[in-house]
Amino acid sequence: MSRTADYLAHLAEEAGLMIEDLEALTAYAALVGDAEYAVRTFDDAYEGQWDDLEDFAHDRLMETDDEYRAAMESCRGWRPSLDMIAWHCDYSHTAGGHVFQSI
Template structure:
């Protein structure tokens, strides 16, 4: 059985729906040495689709941090600088999908 067929079987057994198979493939690509572990951890790790990790960070901060919203509202650009190094230690972005590092 090829890697893609094996991944499809593992995804089905784990109850991962077809609408997120692209995200699952992106997640497996982040750790190709351990496909079974990636499938097992996928649902806990997957955060959704974003154009970048910076966009995800902005949306999360906007939704949860009043001080961040206030700073953005005072900024000429409507955004403030985000410490992407810190976000990259906790999250990964691949092919338009964001994953929490577990």
């Protein structure tokens, strides 16, 4: 384990966090540039691991937007284009596939 991962694991343990995926926490710390902030906000920011941000966006819309879900269910095989610039304003997708909400 690298020194950064050891340090993050130590901070998470001190904060009482159960960090099962240290890789995701390490990616988040690199993204925000502050290990202590990353440990404090990880649970609120982490959205899971996805192939790309567009897949995450479509899945999120299926879960949260009734009109979007109805359109998708009535038009099987159709996938609308999304304003990915707007999604990139609110979410980040790392090289390891982790998605984090901007908080």
